[in-house]
Amino acid sequence: MNILIAISVKTILANIYCIAITLCSRIPLQKKETDMQDTSVPATPASQTTIHVHTSKSPGIAIILTVLFGPLGMFYSTISGGFIMSIITIIVGIFTFGFGLIVTWPICILWAALAAKGDSKVITTQTS
Secondary structure, eight states: OHHHHHHHHHHHHHHHHHHHHHHHHHSOOOOOHHHHHOOSSOOOOOOOEEEEEOOOOOHHHHHHHHHHHGGGGGGGTOHHHHHHHHHHHHHHHHHTTTTTHHHHHHHHHHHHHHHHHHTOOOEEEEEO
16 A cells, blocks of 8 residues: 555656646746847857656556556556546446456556556657
């Protein structure tokens, strides 16, 4: 239980950090009065580097959560997949009296692992 709380806190802090970076990058910088007065020489565009920070998700944690909680564990790696598989698992579970979970549970595990692996971009730099 402590691991899940730590993971949740880490994810929340990472999301807050990403939001703060995004908001700060949209705020225009104010020019100093000396820069505004000197208009005789046009400035040449300098090379700019854009860094996109994206939190990565561990496929191992995604597998563990999905093994323990089924489609609810998929919400760690893919929210839309978690909703889709939750609905499918409920429908299949009702019509097969629970025996269909033998098929849907491994599908959930595989989908969660692939979604977490596909979300492993950490930092992308672009120079223009």
